[in-house]
Amino acid sequence: MHSHLSILTTLFNLRDTLSALITRITDQPQEAITKGIVLYNLGEFSQAKSYLTIGATAGDRASQYALAEVIRRQAGSITEEAKNWYRLAGAQDHVYALMRLGDEASLKKAKELAQTEADKGNADAMLELYELNQNIEALRKAADAGSLEGQYILAVKYDKDESLIADSRLRRATIDLLLRNAAEAGFSKAMHWYSNRFPINQNLPLRRQWLEKRAELNDVNGVLDYGLGLCGFYEDDNGVDKEYGFSRNLVKGYGLIWLVVETTAELSRHTTAKQCLEETAKEMTTDQIAAAKTFAQQWKKSHPPMSEYRLAYSDVV
Structure with missing residues (x-):
């Protein structure tokens, strides 16, 4: 009896050890994904690369896209290595990865994916459509639908191209409104620009x-x-x-x-x-x-x- 209990105890301990090991192995890619994306968002590309590689290899499409972006930025162009990761992310319907690839089939797929979501009212998808065709009307739709990034980019476009709003007062008021709305909703880049525009920049x-x-x-x-x-x-x-x-x-x-x-x-x-x-x-x-x-x-x-x-x-x- 004593021997039987000892064997059972050993087996249960082994089970618990294996369970803990499996959990740790399973968690490792997720930890790498989280760490890699954080470092990528911070612009620490050299540090991010090894973590993103783990996540990308594990099949995470956000890591695949981010890794390709790191490689592109470091090389100054889209290399074959970057394309490989863009392709893997694109195979999982990552619209921006498909856009980076830029070939006819990839762009067609990107447009179909973005249009499907945009038709459902997805503001981020509307912004993707703008990035695909650079049509200012698509950007306006994205901004109107609530894309904070779209609002910010639209403000930039109005600021750089005065022909889009000929009246200077209306143009300034429109830019201010776009920036204020995005800033109040928590878009950091809009906060920075808005606070540096007159008259806000005079109100310390x-x-x-x-x-x-x-x-x-x-x-x-x-x-x-x-x-x-x-x-x-x-x-x-x-x-x-x-x-x-x-x-x-x-x-x-x-x-x-x-x-x-x-x-x-x-x-x-x-x-x-x-x-x-x-x-x-x-x-x-x-x-x-x-x-x-x-x-x-x-x-x-x-x-x-x-x-x-x-x-x-x-x-x-």
Whole structure:
């Protein structure tokens, strides 16, 4: 009896061990997918590549598309390697991957997929149709249907091509309305542009609020600007912040800049952030710096993953 119980105990332990191992193996691709997409959204392409490869190989179409985008960006063109991943994503009906491929069959499939969803009222699909044909009416439909990215891109188009709205006052009011609607709905790029347009850019309390909202989204550039403001980098010779009207808070500001420096490597402003961090440290005690890093870790836990919030497909800025 004792021997029988020992065998059963061993078998149950083995079952539990195998179950835990299977769970861990199953979770690994999903963890890689999540990590890869986060790094991709942050613009940390070199770090993202290995994680995206795991997810892409496991068949995740978002990882396949993102990996192809990384390869394209790093090479400066669509290589055969990138095409292979675009094809795999396109085989799973990823519209933007099909558009990147650009051949007749891929574009036809992309249009059919996008049109089917657009006919159901899908605003993102309407934006895909615009990206396919660059028809301004398609972009207007996407914006009217509630695509925040569509609203932002439409504002860019109106700003760059004055012939689309000949009347300057109407054009300005239309751009402002598009940006305000997208900003109020939480689109970070619209928040940034809207807060830098007259007369908002003259209203420092309101401009500061928009920056704080961007930082709350963990927009990497918003977080950095917020930290720089709190550390006094926008102050004039009289110690007055002329950009946002911030009062100094070195602990919080250092913590935010430190978080950006620690989280990024490929950010275009990384060197600037690092230099500002070193300058700020000269004004702080060891205890203050420790408190700042503690604040940064708390911020990281209580906010979404840091991101550049790039547009899904378009290259407009």
